[in-house]
Amino acid sequence: MESRREFLGHRLLDGATLAAAAALPAGLPAQTESSRKIRIGVVGGGFGTYFSWHEHPNCTVAAVTDLRADRRDKLQSTYRCDTVYNSLEEMLQRPEALDAVAVFSGAPDHFRHVSMCMERGLHVISAVPAVMTLEEADGLRDVKERTGLRYMMAETSYYRQPAIYARNLHGEGGFGEIFYSELEYYHDRGDLDALLTNKTTRHYEPDGSRSWRWGLPPMHYPTHCLGFLVGVTRERIERVSCLGWGGKHEWLDDNRYDNPFWSQSALMQTNRGHMTRCNVFWMVGGHGERARWYGEKGSLLMEVRGLHDDAWVSRSTVLDGRERTEILEIPDYWKSEMLPPLMRHGSGHDGSHPFLAAEFVNALVDDREPVIDVYESLAMTVPGIVAHQSSLKNGEQLSVPSFDRSG
Numbered sequence: 001m002e003s004r005r006e007f008l009g010h011r012l013l014d015g016a017t018l019a020a021a022a023a024l025p026a027g028l029p030a031q032t033e034s035s036r037k038i039r040i041g042v043v044g045g046g047f048g049t050y051f052s053w054h055e056h057p058n059c060t061v062a063a064v065t066d067l068r069a070d071r072r073d074k075l076q077s078t079y080r081c082d083t084v085y086n087s088l089e090e091m092l093q094r095p096e097a098l099d100a101v102a103v104f105s106g107a108p109d110h111f112r113h114v115s116m117c118m119e120r121g122l123h124v125i126s127a128v129p130a131v132m133t134l135e136e137a138d139g140l141r142d143v144k145e146r147t148g149l150r151y152m153m154a155e156t157s158y159y160r161q162p163a164i165y166a167r168n169l170h171g172e173g174g175f176g177e178i179f180y181s182e183l184e185y186y187h188d189r190g191d192l193d194a195l196l197t198n199k200t201t202r203h204y205e206p207d208g209s210r211s212w213r214w215g216l217p218p219m220h221y222p223t224h225c226l227g228f229l230v231g232v233t234r235e236r237i238e239r240v241s242c243l244g245w246g247g248k249h250e251w252l253d254d255n256r257y258d259n260p261f262w263s264q265s266a267l268m269q270t271n272r273g274h275m276t277r278c279n280v281f282w283m284v285g286g287h288g289e290r291a292r293w294y295g296e297k298g299s300l301l302m303e304v305r306g307l308h309d310d311a312w313v314s315r316s317t318v319l320d321g322r323e324r325t326e327i328l329e330i331p332d333y334w335k336s337e338m339l340p341p342l343m344r345h346g347s348g349h350d351g352s353h354p355f356l357a358a359e360f361v362n363a364l365v366d367d368r369e370p371v372i373d374v375y376e377s378l379a380m381t382v383p384g385i386v387a388h389q390s391s392l393k394n395g396e397q398l399s400v401p402s403f404d405r406s407g
Contacts, residue, residue: 045071175295215255222384
């Protein structure tokens with residue numbers, strides 16, 4: 001990685017602040033000096049195989065499990081682990097053999113599986129979303145506070161490279177006050193005829209039945225958006241108004257969620273009086289996650305990498321009255337010494353996977369809460385649940401309950 005204080009070499013306004021944001025940030029996983037080994041069990045041989053637990057010097061994969069034999073084989077091969085179970089329930093018959101569990105099962109099972117593990121004395125990291133209902137949100141907070149164990153949600157947007165940069169820039173005061181943000185997650189469902197006939201997609205189980213993804217309300221999967229706000233400013237969403245758009249299709253007419261929408265767009269207000277627009281679209285000519293942060297001093301425009309350039313727009317007045325825009329070369333933070341040597345490699349979701357794995361392991365070794373703890377996780381999840389309720393009421397503005405520390 002280039003000399004970090006000289007990386008951007010900005011000559012325009014705010015150059016020192018922008019350069020500081022390119023430096024190694026506070027809040028990334030710190031290397032720990034410890035011989036302790038965290039014994040982790042991994043649940044879910046789909047997305048659960050994408051994390052580098054076995055490359056962290058303080059972690060070993062002690063057990064793997066999935067209900068499907070092909071996915072168990074994939075887990076065993078990925079992590080070179082010979083202790084394989086047919087189910088999570090079977091694995092939890094020996095909780096003393098583990099310190100923690102990585103839950104990467106289907107979204108509707110996250111709360112149930114996380115609770116099972118924590119009730120048996122195990123720390124947990126889970127895939128997103130943390131919960132699917134407000135009742136589950138209350139239950140997750142309760143089990144964490146009652147057991148005192150660590151919980152972390154593996155939200156990839158938190159460690160996307162432009163999000164790291166934005167978090168640093170915010171910490172340096174570069175934005176001034178971020179009064180508005182735009183958060184977007186676009187994941188097109190593809191050809192609609194194929195959606196009905198191609199039973200090999202993720203919308204179906206091997207037996208041909210529909211998976212949990214069939215008909216999922218977009219706003220029940222909001223964390224790839226809200227990670228860009230909560231994960232940068234630590235704000236909380238207090239009010240939301242959401243609209244949805246649907247159509248005539250079996251995916252919408254017959255699903256377990258009674259969801260009529262392909263795509264949803266929400267306008268939210270934070271506890272600091274700021275505005276954010278959050279889009280989650282399942283049918284759209286677009287793809288990827290991105291954000292734009294608008295501040296009183298300047299704005300950071302994150303684009304889908306490889307398609308457009310990330311840019312900084314300064315408000316500072318110049319003689320000709322033109323906007324000052326700088327194309328940014330945001331560094332690949334995953335190449336830095338903030339990660340253990342074996343984990344300094346690219347990954348999906350813009351290099352975020354090694355950071356998530358390292359942060360969870362480091363938090364356990366250091367006996368501290370992970371940066372995406374249960375409260376941050378729920379702050380990224382719950383507003384979407386309420387947004388979906390708003391869309392079913394034609395955009396009625398609704399209050400978002402807080403699930404921060406009780407008492």
